[in-house]
Amino acid sequence: MYFCVVMAKFQVNILGCGSATPTARHQPSCQVVDFRDKLFMIDCGEGAQLMFRRLGLKFSRLNHIFISHLHGDHLFGLPGLLSTMALHQISGSVTVHIFRDGARLMKEWMDFFNRNSPFEIIYDIIEEGERRIVYEDSGLTVETFPLYHRTPCSGFIFREKPKQRHLRGDAVRFHNVPVSQLKNIKDGGDYVKDDGTVIPNAMLTTDADPSMSYAYCSDTMMDKRVAADIKGVDTVYHEATYDDSLEAMASERGHSTARQAALIAAGAGAKRLIIGHFSKRYNSEEILLKEASEEFPDVIVANEGLRVDLE
Numbered sequence: 001m002y003f004c005v006v007m008a009k010f011q012v013n014i015l016g017c018g019s020a021t022p023t024a025r026h027q028p029s030c031q032v033v034d035f036r037d038k039l040f041m042i043d044c045g046e047g048a049q050l051m052f053r054r055l056g057l058k059f060s061r062l063n064h065i066f067i068s069h070l071h072g073d074h075l076f077g078l079p080g081l082l083s084t085m086a087l088h089q090i091s092g093s094v095t096v097h098i099f100r101d102g103a104r105l106m107k108e109w110m111d112f113f114n115r116n117s118p119f120e121i122i123y124d125i126i127e128e129g130e131r132r133i134v135y136e137d138s139g140l141t142v143e144t145f146p147l148y149h150r151t152p153c154s155g156f157i158f159r160e161k162p163k164q165r166h167l168r169g170d171a172v173r174f175h176n177v178p179v180s181q182l183k184n185i186k187d188g189g190d191y192v193k194d195d196g197t198v199i200p201n202a203m204l205t206t207d208a209d210p211s212m213s214y215a216y217c218s219d220t221m222m223d224k225r226v227a228a229d230i231k232g233v234d235t236v237y238h239e240a241t242y243d244d245s246l247e248a249m250a251s252e253r254g255h256s257t258a259r260q261a262a263l264i265a266a267g268a269g270a271k272r273l274i275i276g277h278f279s280k281r282y283n284s285e286e287i288l289l290k291e292a293s294e295e296f297p298d299v300i301v302a303n304e305g306l307r308v309d310l311e
Contacts (some may be wrong), residue, residue: 017029044081262292
């Protein structure tokens with residue numbers, strides 16, 4: 001009974017990956033990170049709650065929503081989502097991590113339309129240019145970092161905390177290790193027998209599985225400071241609104257091309273890149289994938305309904 005291993009889930013669900021407005025092909029930005037059955041929403045574009053339902057996600061497991069910036073395609077779905085959760089009698093609290101003006105507007109909206117909401121809405125204010133941990137539990141941290149758009153914008157990094165080492169069942173049985181000592185050993189401690197004999201941890205365990213990390217880089221022009229802030233992250237989502245031919249427009253509007261997104265991922269030393277926030281001008285993302293793949297070896301094109309396992 002000591003040695004049952006439960007695989008922890010760390011998964012990204014794409015609910016929307018288009019830019020500016022809904023189209024027949026894409027919905028505006030929204031993602032849900034599923035970490036061990038706790039749901040964390042990043043941005044909440046129009047129609048987010050419909051994809052939330054279609055993917056079989058549960059409102060009762062959603063307690064934190066992170067809004068990257070105050071452009072409509074990243075938050076027009078939020079009032080409707082919170083209203084639906086109220087109608088479903090979701091209890092407890094929901095924390096919305098958002099810039100100050102967004103919190104003010106949301107409070108006015110929710111006070112007017114949902115003054116009898118059964119759950120509390122807590123607003124955690126993100127300051128422009130801020131770098132801090134905005135969420136933490138026993139297995140995960142979420143931190144903010146600045147992006148470089150036409151309006152204050154924040155990215156988010158989800159970092160899994162170090163995992164416990166794996167017990168060697170044969171060694172644990174051989175040394176008659178009591179159950180009360182197993183957690184300490186999985187945390188890296190040695191086992192000291194009653195007679196003072198020390199059994200080194202390396203004899204009782206094998207290495208822990210690697211901890212995974214995920215960076216969400218919403219609307220931003222290409223900037224090496226982004227690569228520095230997400231250095232060492234395993235999987236990066238980075239906006240890729242345009243192709244090479246529209247690089248000047250990307251810079252003017254505070255966006256990135258697919259190639260620039262790939263260069264940021266490469267500069268960060270990431271293992272995998274997801275591109276999204278596609279302009280409505282594209283009937284296919286093939287050219288964006290081609291240009292990104294010329295700079296980075298493992299590129300995934302976002303699409304509504306896509307699930308990406310991070311471990």
